[in-house]
Amino acid sequence: MSGHITKRKTTLALVRAEDARLPSARVRVVLLARESKTCREVELEVRRRQLRPRRATRSRRGEEGNEGGEGAGSGFYVIKDQEPRVVLEGGDVELVLVQGPGPWRLTPGARAHILGVDGLCYCPKRESQAAKEARAELAAYGLATSSDVSSQDDPLLEKGLVALFGRQDKDAPACNAQSKDPSRLSKVLDTIGRTLISCASVQIPMVLCKPFAFLRMTKVDAKAPRLRCCDASAVVSLIEHRGQQMRLLAAPGASMARYGQTAACLVFDMLLGVIVGVCLTLREREIGDFLFDSVGYQFQSGVMRKRVLWVLSQHAPLGFKLNEGLDEVLGNTVLFAIESWHVFTAQLAPFGPQLLFTIGVLSLLGGGLSMVLAFACDAASFVTLHIQFLYNFFARLHRFQLAGMSTFWKVMRGKKRNVLRGRVDTGDYATGDLLFGSMAFLVFGFLFQTTLAYYVMFVGLWLLTVVVHGLLLIAIKMLQCAPIYAVGQTVVRPTRYPRGVVLDLCQEPWGAALELRGLYIGVGEILGAWMSLIGPFGEWARRHDTSGFAAAIRGGHQISLAQADFPRYQDDATTL
């Protein structure tokens, strides 16, 4: 197939773009001439206008059938040439690529109008009957008139080109709509949202919600000893998130996509919450027993005691040479902490089924599955509080021992650290200092293995807790940004999210023609993009990267999770 190339310049008018809803876009067209091996690129601005056929021709609109898709409401795109114009000389067009929203397609009628497109020329040289019919059709849709649009909007109209549409699509995005007075429902939703956010943002003393962090604070950090409730608990953070969702649904200027995404996620979450809530309310005892036997078993007093006694045994686990006296002291301390915590939690155990029932009711009332997961997150933190305490204690002890060994090793060599210069200098020690240094080094060195054994044990338990906590937070985040709206739109209308256009030559009876094919984002791609968020969320949940983890474990530094916060709404059209 070949096209007759002329140097005439004109505007390419495309009709029947399927299902594209963006108001305007820029399209890049690359034209390649085979013979002359030249390539030209042109940027085209596309403006979309509503197609509103006149009464007389509505029946004809129904006959168009499947040429482009839907009837009223479908859009037509007009390309406006941009300066400078591009001209190809000689040869056949081998490949033409158009990048931009679409799809784009030429109807036979439109092609009849094309006398030349920067470098590409089509037959016929005279208008055929088909061309006349197409022209009449365009006139019926207002394309052939220029009365609706001023010449300032389209400078090319003066050249007798295709006119623009004059009326907006009724399905145009809400952001194009003028602000309206909020409805009663919007006010109620907004009030509920504000209330939830206010309740969740109540400040509480840090010592109550994060005692260990409070103890670790230095004087510099002491300026902010208060935390918001939502920063301390996943359930409260979820309540704040719900409040924001309510406010977003009530916002007058929200974009359609964001509105739809919020509503779809909320509904989906609630549906799942209803299913889980029904299970929890009807079978709270069985579920409670199952949780106690499976998860709670690992943290039972007897099981923890066995673990500690294993370390206390004389069989020297992992080859560690344990000091008997220190081993006994640390072991008894650990056992005391575990027993005390279990005595306390045992008082709450009878209320477990009632608690599960309450969570089930909350999830039925709108909390959703996220509420259940957030509660599980907080419950995991509460149940493992004694593990966190013991881990903090042994991490500090480990860090202290490493620092002590480093310091007294310098004393052994007659050195000391010069803090001002940041280096190790020769130290001037008296006999008593050297005696004490030797003694301390020996004590730190030979007791190191004992504390290391306990540290390794509790680091393992704490990492397990962190992993479980992190998985729950990731699950909550994934649930909050599930692309329900996008998937639903794509299932109902596969051409909803265009991501490109292919312009190809095809052979028509009257000669060569351009056919533009659109490329769309499918359900698989959307779900794949959603699942790929697990990686970034995992990074968010961790505080450290891999090398940081190893250094933190080796040096006895704190390993913890980032605070639970949920995705904040941006001003983008979609959240994906």
Next chain:
Amino acid sequence: MSRSHGTEGEQAASNGDPEEVQYLFREPGRRDDEREDNAVDPRVFLKRMRIENPPARALATLFVDTLVVHRQIALVLLDFLVFLLHKDERVTAKGMFGIELHFFAMFYVLLICVVALVARSRSKDARRVEQGALCMLLLATFSPLLRTLTEAYSSDTVYTLVSLCGVVHLYLYDYQPDVDALRFNSAVSLNAGFLMSLLLASRLETSEAVASFLLCSILLLALVPMGTARASFARHGVIAVLMNVSLFLAVQYGLHLVERSGLAVAYSVVTFMVCVVCPFLLWILQTRKHVVRGPWDVAKVDQVELD
């Protein structure tokens, strides 16, 4: 034997006659930053060589100098002997403690008297007594902990560590300490000695034995060397010989008491090597030395005339 001396830089000894003795020195730099610590005025170089070297390098002097090494070896072995006595329960902790307190008292009185002959400083005396009391308090507090430090380790491991610490102590010991300072120049050596004693103490049965033994170790490894370095009369040849002979006999008696005859024989051999054979060998080497690098170099210098 012909002689020659260098002017700037080192003289190439390889080109000269092997019998020829070369005296090397470096002229001092003209500016302060070019002056080296070992710079020697060439006008007095040979004179210093003649004056300083010969008296210090006589065979008798070499014998006396090696007594310092023997003294330290004997003290280390005495320390080990005290450990064995405690372990075999041949002495009681209280008895040893009493003896050690007497020694400590004698040491401090001697020190104060020696210091008083030169300069009297009440604050320093008080500080020394305070340090001593602090040491004893530390030992009393930590002895129960020290006793159980190496329970989980085998005896072989501990004795290997003890041997290593002893070797490090002897190797790095400062055998020519600064007599003006009442502290040790080689902290590593002293710490190695303390480590050795602490490791040995961790194998004893009772806390009192641990405290008593450690007190004795401080006396032997810290205060005795400090006192002999401080007291000028201790450096006198006859006094030094008498002291070392006493130490030798004491160690031999102790080894016999704890039935360690092998160790006694080894000690005797080492003493003979250190105090007799090695000085004699060194003295012979001095006469055969043909490149003398400065006044500090050990060599036998004949009478030479100044230029």
